[in-house]
Amino acid sequence: MTAFALLTRYELALFFRRPSGYLILASVMFLNALGVLDVVLAIRNEAVDSPITEAVYQTPFFWLIVLLAAPAITMKSYAHEYASGMWETLTTAPVGSLQIVLAKFCGAWLFLIILWLPFIGYLYLLLPFFDNPALLDPRIVGSSMLGLAMLGALYVAIGCFASSLTGSQMLAVIVALVLGITLFLQSFVATQFPESAGFASAFFNHTSLFLHLEDFVRGVIDTRHLTFYLSLTGFFLYLNWQVVEMRRWV
Amino acid sequence: MSLAPTVEVENLTKRYSRHLALNDVSFQIPAGEIVGLLGPNGAGKSTTLRILTTFQSGTSGTVRIGGHDVFYEPHQVRKIIGYLPDRNPLPDEWQVEDYLAFRAKLKRLPANRRKRLATILEQCGITEIRRRRIGKLSRGYLQRVGLADALIHDPALIILDEPTIGLDPNQMRSLRKLIRSFAPEKTVLLSTHTLSEITALCHRVIILDRGKILADESTESLLRRVTDFSEIRAELAGPAERIRQELQELAQEAEVTVQSLDEPFCRFIVRAPRTSDLRLPIARLASRNEWPLRELHLRENSLEEVFSRLTESHLPQ
Numbered sequence: 001m002t003a004f005a006l007l008t009r010y011e012l013a014l015f016f017r018r019p020s021g022y023l024i025l026a027s028v029m030f031l032n033a034l035g036v037l038d039v040v041l042a043i044r045n046e047a048v049d050s051p052i053t054e055a056v057y058q059t060p061f062f063w064l065i066v067l068l069a070a071p072a073i074t075m076k077s078y079a080h081e082y083a084s085g086m087w088e089t090l091t092t093a094p095v096g097s098l099q100i101v102l103a104k105f106c107g108a109w110l111f112l113i114i115l116w117l118p119f120i121g122y123l124y125l126l127l128p129f130f131d132n133p134a135l136l137d138p139r140i141v142g143s144s145m146l147g148l149a150m151l152g153a154l155y156v157a158i159g160c161f162a163s164s165l166t167g168s169q170m171l172a173v174i175v176a177l178v179l180g181i182t183l184f185l186q187s188f189v190a191t192q193f194p195e196s197a198g199f200a201s202a203f204f205n206h207t208s209l210f211l212h213l214e215d216f217v218r219g220v221i222d223t224r225h226l227t228f229y230l231s232l233t234g235f236f237l238y239l240n241w242q243v244v245e246m247r248r249w250v
Numbered sequence: 251m252s253l254a255p256t257v258e259v260e261n262l263t264k265r266y267s268r269h270l271a272l273n274d275v276s277f278q279i280p281a282g283e284i285v286g287l288l289g290p291n292g293a294g295k296s297t298t299l300r301i302l303t304t305f306q307s308g309t310s311g312t313v314r315i316g317g318h319d320v321f322y323e324p325h326q327v328r329k330i331i332g333y334l335p336d337r338n339p340l341p342d343e344w345q346v347e348d349y350l351a352f353r354a355k356l357k358r359l360p361a362n363r364r365k366r367l368a369t370i371l372e373q374c375g376i377t378e379i380r381r382r383r384i385g386k387l388s389r390g391y392l393q394r395v396g397l398a399d400a401l402i403h404d405p406a407l408i409i410l411d412e413p414t415i416g417l418d419p420n421q422m423r424s425l426r427k428l429i430r431s432f433a434p435e436k437t438v439l440l441s442t443h444t445l446s447e448i449t450a451l452c453h454r455v456i457i458l459d460r461g462k463i464l465a466d467e468s469t470e471s472l473l474r475r476v477t478d479f480s481e482i483r484a485e486l487a488g489p490a491e492r493i494r495q496e497l498q499e500l501a502q503e504a505e506v507t508v509q510s511l512d513e514p515f516c517r518f519i520v521r522a523p524r525t526s527d528l529r530l531p532i533a534r535l536a537s538r539n540e541w542p543l544r545e546l547h548l549r550e551n552s553l554e555e556v557f558s559r560l561t562e563s564h565l566p567q
Contacts, residue, residue: 006355017343085339089399092303092335093356094328248307250266 004099004106011107015073021111024072028065028115035061036122040129052126052136053144053217056119065115066151067184071176073111074159075169077104078244082167087247101241105160112152116145140219147216150229151209155180157236164243184209255316255330255406255437256281257302262311264297264461271297272308273461279454282434286452286469287441288557293458295441296336299411302439303333315407329358332405336412338396342385346376346395349384350402357403366402374398375424390421397425408432410440414447426450445557449473457557481521481549484532487514488541494518496539500531515544 001009015021038059039052056062081087090100120141127136155176162175190204190211205211212225257279264272272294279285287295300306302313304324312319318326341349350370354363371377374394379387384395393416400408413429414422429451432438442448448455448469455472457465465472486493490508497506497520504522511517522528529546536543 001355003356003358006352010352014341014343085335085337086341088300088303088305088335089333089339092305092328092331092333093353094325094358095356096325248305250306 002099003095004103007095007100007103008106008110011077011104012110014107015111018076020072020076024069025115027072028069029118031061031065032119032122035059035065036126039126043129049132050135051140051144051218052123052130053140053219054214056123056126057144057213057217063184066155067177067180069112069115070108070152070155070159071162071173071180073108073115074156074163074176075172076163077108077160078163079166079169079172083169097244098241101160101164101237101244105157105237105240108160109149109153109156112156113149116148116152119148120145137219140217143219143221144217146221147213147225150216150226150233151213153233154183154229154236157233157240158183161236161240161243164240183207187211257407257437257439258312258314259298259302260312262298262301262308262313264294264301264306265309271461272301274311275458275461275463276311277456277463277466279437279439281437283453284429284433284438284440284451285454285456286448287439287456287458288443288445288448289441289458290443292460294461295443295458296411297461298458299333299409299439299441303331303409304328329403330406332400332403332408334396334400334408334410334413338393340384340392340395340399342383344384345381346384346387347371347380350395350398353399354402359403366404370398370402373428374401389416390418393417393421393425397428406436408436408438410438412442413440414442414444479521479523480527481519482528482532483545483547483549484518484520484536484543485511485515485545486518486536486541486543487516488539490516493541496535497532500528500535504528515542 015024035056038061039055043055078087081090091097123136123141127133130136158179159172159176162179163169163172165175166172186204187208187210190201190208193201193204206228212228215222215225257277259275259277262272262275263270275294275298287298289295297306301308302315302320304320304327307321312321314320315327316330318330320327344352347367350367351363354367359366368377371380374397376391376394376398379391384392387395393413397410397413400410408429410429414425417425426447429438429440433453440447440451452469454468455465456463484497490510493516494506494508497518498504501520501522504520507519507521509517509519520528520532527548529548533543533546535541
């Protein structure tokens with residue numbers, strides 16, 4: 001097993017060895033359940049023809065999970081190791097800093113994906129409330145999960161970057177939340193601009209999280225959206241790597 | 251078993267913004283030696299070790315371990331070193347055996363991993379606690395687990411930052427015995443501010459203070475230096491200046507200092523080479539002049555004193 005695979009497994013296993021991992025899992029399941037309840041209440045007296053995934057995606061609980069889960073998962077990634085001194089034992093083992101950065105990211109990302117798995121169960125739980133089974137086509141569920149994984153990767157990369165900046169977990173959460181919420185709120189800005197606004201409109205439309213996720217939850221996999229998520233994730237991972245490298249120089 | 255590497259440090263300087271942690275430090279450690287890095291808190295011991303282990307980089311200067319430059323070839327260096335950091339951080343959530351197995355894999359330990367793990371558990375005396383959670387261990391056991399982690403891949407250079415800190419005397423003794431057994435197959439560099447540790451373990455000592463090397467010599471020669479000088483304390487009543495002059499005449503090479511005590515007594519401290527025991531001549535001098543002599547005491551020069559003299563920049567000549 002390569003050092004990267006070994007470290008990824010170690011990072012992932014840590015979530016299941018700490019009570020905080022189970023607390024995050026329970027919180028995400030609870031918020032997901034609230035999202036389902038919200039959808040059930042919303043469709044009680046209405047005929048619905050959009051996919052179920054789209055209905056869930058529009059609930060505030062869905063976005064609460066998106067915004068809060070990644071900072072909670074990644075707050076310990078670096079900050080805890082800096083503070084406890086374990087960073088010293090890790091970086092003096094024969095492992096490259098890029099391997100460490102990627103392994104920490106992948107461990108946290110895989111845990112986030114695991115957190116979203118019960119979501120699929122919830123979707124099927126909702127099916128009886130909709131008249132049309134086609135609204136929960138497995139392909140739509142698949143593309144929605146892919147979209148969630150992409151969005152999750154971006155937020156985990158932001159969280160890892162924030163955690164790599166400081167030895168304080170609290171500060172790491174705050175930085176990750178500020179960055180994550182800013183990215184989320186700027187998605188609303190896109191809706192405020194008329195089409196004729198030119199560059200500003202184009203910029204905010206291209207960086208809107210809603211618009212990039214919308215196609216996924218409708219069952220459409222567009223490479224433009226994949227490129228958006230992957231490039232932003234790569235950008236934050238690169239910053240993360242640079243911060244880690246810089247620590248040797250301090 | 252790999253060959254013990256040499257450590258070469260040349261003009262190493264480390265600056266943290268305005269604070270100069272290491273100032274042009276140079277030393278060599280031949281293969282197979284146990285060397286102690288001694289100094290008060292903030293002397294630059296941990297900084298030196300962190301640079302040697304590739305955790306940090308120096309501001310200038312070069313460090314080569316087994317011929318590999320720690321800055322340009324950190325990966326090669328990490329393969330041949332085993333490091334026990336200052337605070338010995340370990341993950342509380344893991345069982346001892348699982349954690350060490352993970353570390354062994356991470357350090358690329360070859361196929362005989364299970365056998366090596368069993369050996370190292372036995373060597374460090376932690377076989378019976380291998381299934382316990384790290385978070386539940388006592389300080390002594392934690393230190394042993396940290397040491398087992400440092401040794402698991404059979405490194406040629408072992409770097410230990412304050413290895414016996416927080417241990418009880420028995421644990422200290424067994425750990426020292428273990429460290430002594432490493433030489434001459436392995437090179438060991440350890441930092442400490444306990445002088446007894448140096449005399450118990452090290453072939454050589456490097457004394458650091460405020461980022462500079464104050465002494466770099468064999469433990470034997472340091473001990474000789476300690477025993478070269480002795481100090482006699484005499485409490486006498488009489489004309490202080492005359493007594494000082496008479497004492498000075500007894501041994502030209504002695505250094506006499508006077509401290510005022512309760513009247514009419516003064517304490518005269520005579521630092522003289524160990525070869526001349528001045529107690530009897532001082533007693534005779536007091537008797538001849540009828541100066542009341544209240545105390546006459548020969549104080550052996552301790553390592554602690556040499557250390558504090560060195561670190562206070564009063565190097566005995």
